[in-house]
Amino acid sequence: MTTRIRLRRMGSNKRPFFRVVVADxxxxxxxxxxxxIGKYHPLDDPSVxxxxxxxxxxxxxxxxxPSDQVRNLMRKIGIWDEFVKERPSAAPAPSKExxxxxxxxxxxxxxxxxxxxxxxxxxxxxxxxxEGEPAIAEADAAEAVEAVEGSPDATVGDxxxxxxxxxxxxxxxxxxx
Numbered sequence: 374m375t376t377r378i379r380l381r382r383m384g385s386n387k388r389p390f391f392r393v394v395v396a397d398x399x400x401x402x403x404x405x406x407x408x409x410i411g412k413y414h415p416l417d418d419p420s421v422x423x424x425x426x427x428x429x430x431x432x433x434x435x436x437x438x439p440s441d442q443v444r445n446l447m448r449k450i451g452i453w454d455e456f457v458k459e460r461p462s463a464a465p466a467p468s469k470e471x472x473x474x475x476x477x478x479x480x481x482x483x484x485x486x487x488x489x490x491x492x493x494x495x496x497x498x499x500x501x502x503x504e505g506e507p508a509i510a511e512a513d514a515a516e517a518v519e520a521v522e523g524s525p526d527a528t529v530g531d532x533x534x535x536x537x538x539x540x541x542x543x544x545x546x547x548x549x550x
Contacts (some may be wrong), residue, residue, distance in 0.1 A: 374397055375397070375398045375436075375438070376395055376396065376397060376398065376407065376432065376435075376436070376437040376438070377395070377396060377397075377398050377437060377438055377439070377440060378393065378394070378395050378410070378429065378432055378433075378437050378438070378439040378440065378443050379393075379394065379396060379402075379439070379440040379442075379443055380392070380393060380394075380413065380440065380442055380443060381393075381394045381396075381402065381403055381406060382402065382403055383403075388416065389415070389416070390412065390413065390414045390415070390416070391412065391413040391414075391415070392409050392411070392412050392413075393409070393410050393411035393412065393413060393424050393429075393443060393446070394406035394407070394408065394409050394410065395407045395408045395410060395432050395437055408428065408432075410424060410425045410428040410429055410432070411423050411424030411425055411429070413446060422446050422449060422450055424446065424447065424450060424452060426450075426451075426452050426455070429447065429452050430452065430455065430456060433456045433463075434456075434459070439453075
């Protein structure tokens with residue numbers, strides 16, 4: 374016969390309280406039980422949890438399995454920790470920790486996929502090359518303009534027609550040379 378330590382519901386409608394009982398696993402929730410070992414009143418503030426530690430440990434030692442809720446109640450008042458000290462194998466196995474996945478809505482996923490599928494468009498500030506002209510020619514022309522403007526010989530307003538070719542006037546130039 375397998376035994377369970379579980380809760381038995383009592384009280385009126387919408388005003389439940391529970392008894393912690395040891396019962397055969399096959400008996401109904403509020404049916405036959407072997408022994409009453411405590412009580413639990415969840416609606417009181419603070420909740421009342423009274424479980425006889427000697428009887429609970431006795432039943433745990435002989436193999437009674439607590440329900441999840443009763444195990445949580447025993448943990449709160451310290452009975453379960455005392456039992457685990459006696460039998461370390463009764464402690465739950467450590468669960469595998471999984472990394473948290475970021476939660477993204479379907480709309481956000483679709484928007485991200487659409488953005489990834491579209492080719493990158495250059496910003497409006499940069500000049501765009503016409504299909505027939507290569508972009509390299511524009512860059513070379515811009516560098517040439519900067520080089521001419523930055524040279525020390527050129528002055529603002531000077532052109533090749535205004536500047537004399539030699540420092541000496543043509544009349545003073547030697548004739549034989």
